[in-house]
Amino acid sequence: MNAPINIAGLLKKTKDVFNFHGGVHLPEHKAQSNQLPIGQLPLPDQLVLPLRQHIGNMPKVKVAVGDHVLKGQLIAEAEGSVSAAIHAPTSGTIAAIADAVLPHPSGLPDRCITITPDGNDTWIERHPQDWRKGDVNTLVNSLRLSGIVGLGGAAFPTQIKLRSNRSPIHTLVINAAECEPYITCDDMLMRERYDQVVHGIEVAQRLLGAKNIMIGIEDNKPEAVKAMQAAVENTDIQVKVVPTVYPSGDARRLVYLVLGKEVPQNKRSTEFGVQVFNVATVLALYRYFEFGEPAISRIVSMTGNVNQAQNFEVLFGTPLRHLVKAAGGAKADTSHYIMGGPMMGFNLPSEDVPITKAANCIIAASSTLFEPPPPAMPCIRCSRCADACPVSLQPQELYWFAKSDNFEKAQDYNLFDCIECGACSYVCPSDIPLVQYYRYAKSEVIALDKAQEAADLARERNEFRLARIEREKQERTAKHAARAQGAKAAKVAGNSDSKPAATDKQAAIAAAIARAKAQKETDSAAPKNTTEMSAATKAEIAETDSRRVAAGLTEEKSPAADNDKQAKIVAAIARAKAQKEDVSKVSVSGDDKTTKPVVDADRQAKIDAAIKQAKVAKAEAGKEKTSGNNDGQLMVDADKQAKIDAAIKRAKAAKSAALTAKNKEDN
C-alpha cells in the first residue's frame, strides 16, 4: 500500500526538486557496465542500416546496389516533414537494399541498406558550421541533412524540435536522468565527454533561444554529476540532481522534477516554453555543427548476461552479434536480448538485428537474470499499483476494465494517460501483467475507433449515393416538368395569354438549374473531401489492423480474442485488404496535389507507417498462404482469401494463447 518511495522522496524536497507522485526504486545494476571506459568496436563485416530508425517517414534511398560510399555520405534523405536522413557509417560498397529483421517490438522486417565496409574508413568531405554566429534558421534547416534523432530511445527527428515555427522556448531541460536499470550510456557520456556535452547544450540553447538551462541527473550517478558540475562552471547551465526514482527520465516527470510544472495532458511542454533534449542528442548536435559529422554512431550499453559488460561507441548498422562479441561474448545460459531497459524495453528477435539510433542499451537476458513471472493471481485491490503510478492513475481499475473489455470505462479512467512505464506491474503482488493489458486495451480502442470511423464513412457514402440517386430522379422529373411546361408554355404562347405562363416556366427552369447547380457543387465537393479523409482513415485502419494481427501473432499472453474478437479481426483484415488499393491510390493522388495543405506531420507519418505495415501484413499473409493448406481454393480474390484464413488461424492461436494465459492467471 505504501509504495516503497515516498518518505525518502519527501525528505528530499529541500533539494529544490519537485517530487512526482508514485514511482519506484529499482535495483540499479548500473555498476556492471560503467566500470570500463567507452570502448570502440572493430569494423564489422557488414553494416545493415534500416531506413526507418526514427519516428516518421521512411527516408528516400539515394544510392544503388554496387555504389561505393564514403563515411558520412548521405545514403537516404529525409522525406516529408517528419523524417531523418541516413548516412554511411563507414566507407564501403552498397551490398544490398532489401528487407531484413529489425530491432522493433513488432518484430517485422523492413527495408534496410547493407554496406560492406572497405576497411579504409574514409570520410567524405565534412562541412563544419559556425553554430555560435551562424544564422539560426540556416543552421536548423541544415539539420535535415544530419540524421540526428532523439537518442534517449524515442528517436524523434531532432530538427523538428528545433524548428522556428514552434512556440518560443525559454527553458531547456537536458534529460540525463537515465532512470532505467542497467543503462549507463549517458552516465559514461557525461563522465568522459562532459566538455562536448556542454558545447552541445550551448548549441541547443543558441538554436532555441532558451535562457534557462538545466540538466537533470539522478543522484545515483555521482561521477557524472561531478563531471558536469565542473564542466558547467562559468556557464549559466544548472545541474539539477534529482532523486533516483523511476521513471524520472520520462520527459513529463523530469520537467515536473526540475520545474514543478505539470505538462497538461494532450499538450506538449513546448506550449509553455519548455523543451527537453536527451544529453546524447545535444552532443550529436555539437558534433554535427563543429565537425560536420552526421549521425553515424551512438553509445550503447552492452550489459546483462555478458562476460564483460561495457559501453561502446557503435556505428549504426553494426550487427548485435558483433557487439556481444566485443563485450566478451554472452554467457552460456543467455536466452535472448532485450533492447532498452528492463522496465520498458522489448525482446529482440535475434542476434542478427542491427544497432539503430534508438538502441541505448542491449541486455543479454537469461531466465536467472529475469525470472519468468509466476502465474498471475487475482487482483486483491491492494492499491500498491496506484501508489506506484507516476501518473496517478488507478491501475487496478484500468486492469479491471481492460480485462472485461470495458474500453469506454477504461478511457474514463484515463487509459491513454498511461505511459506504460511498468511501475504498476513491478509492485503488483498478484504478478498481473498490467501493462500488457493496457497495451491491449489501447490498441483495441484505437482499432474500434477506426472501425467506427470507417463505418461512419461508409454510411455517409451510402447516404450520399442515395441522395444522389434521389436528386437525379428529382432532376429528371424537374427537367421533364420543365420541358413539358416549356412545351405547354410555347403552346400557350402560341395562343394568346403567354406572360404568366412564361414567368412560371422561367422560374421553374431557373429553380431547377439553381438546384442542379447547388447539388452539383455539393456533389463534386463533398465526396472529394470524403475520399481525402478516407485516405488517412483507411491508412490508419490498415495500420491498426496489421498491428493487431502482429499482436495476435506475438502476444501469447494477449488477453484478447474471444469469438467476437476473432470475427472482428477477420473483418478488419478483409477491410484492410479491400481498402488497401484505395489507400495507395489516394496517397499517390495526395502527393500529386500540390495545393493540398500540409498534412499534419504526425498523421503523415502514421499514414506512411500504415501503408508500410499493410504491405508487410500482406507479405506475411502471402507467406501463410503458401504454407497453408488452402492453395486449391484460391478464387476471385486469392490474396484476400489467404489473408482471411491467415487471420483466422492467428486469431485461433491468439485465442488459445489467451485461454492459457487466463488459466494461468486463474491458477
Added chain:
Amino acid sequence: MNRSPYITNAPSVSSIMLKVLLALLPGIFVYAWLYGGGILITLVLATATALATEAIMLKLRRRPVQPFLSDYSAVITAWLLALAIPPLAPWWLIVVGVAFAIIIAKQLYGGLGYNPFNPAMVGYAVLLISFPVIMTKWPAALSFAETKLSFMDQFNYIFSHALPANISMDAVTSATPLDYLKTQLKLNQSMDTIQVAPIFGVFGAKGSEFVALAYLAGGAFLWQQRIITWHLPTAFLGAIAAMAGLFWMIDPSQFANPVFHLFSGASIFAAFFILTDPISGPTTPKGKLYFAAGAGVITYLVRVYGGYPDGVAFAVIFMNICVPLIDMYTQPRVFGHKK
C-alpha cells in the same frame, strides 16, 4: 514481443497474508493468557473449516486448489471470525460461521479478489443475528474471574457444552462492558455508577483492553511492513473518538468517554484487521478515509442506539456496499489534468 517490465519486486499475496496472520499473534497470545486456551481450540477449528470449505468450493468451481489454499486468505478469514466470537462458543458455531463466510461470502462471489463484502464480517453478522444469546455471552477474563476454567474444562465446554459440576455458566460469563453500559443506561443509571462495575478496566473492558493493546502492536507491525496504510485505522478510530467525544461532552453522565470506546468492543481489532481487508475496501487514499470514517460513525451509532452491543460488523458491511461509489468519487487527480 513487448513483455516489459521484465522485473518485478513485490511480496507475493501469500507473504502479505502471512504477515497479517503474524500480526495477529500478539493479540492471540494475550487473549489466550487472559481468557484461557479455549481460543486456540476455536482457532484450530476455524482454520480447518476454512481450508476444507475453500478446497471443496474450489474443486466444485473447477479452480486449482493448491495455489488458492496457499494464499492464506481463507485462514485470515477464519482467524478473524474466531477472534470476533466469544471464546467459549460451542464448536458448531465457529464451523457454521466460517463455512458461511467462505462458501457464501467468498467463493460464491468468485473467490479471492472478487468478494464485495468482508467474509469474516458476513459470517459474524449471520451468527449474531441467528444466535444472539450465544454471541453476546462473553466469559470474564479468567485472570480476574473468581471461578477458573482449565483448558480441559474449556475443551469440554466447547465440544459438549458441559461444565464441571460445581460451576454454573453464569459464574464464568458476564455481559461485556458495552452491553452492560447499554442496559444500565436504559435503567437510568448514570455513567459514574456504571463505570465502577468490576467489568470495567483501566480504560476499556477489564482484560480485553490488553488484548486491544496487543492488536494495536500487531497493527503497527502491519503499517511498518507497508501492508496497510495509516488511512483506514486512523480514520476509523478518529471517527469513533470524535463521535464519542462529541456525545460525551454534551452529556458525560449518559455517554462513555472516547477512550472507553476506543478500547472496548472490537474497535482496535477492526481498525487494523477488519477494515484493512483490501479486497472489499476502497483503493483510493481519500476513499479509505471516507470508508473508515463512515464505518466508525456507524459503529458508534449502533453501539449507542442500536439493538446490538457492538456495531463493527454492520458498519463494515454497510460501507462495503458503498465501496464502488466511494472509489468512483474519490479518484485522485491524474498528472497533467486540471486541478
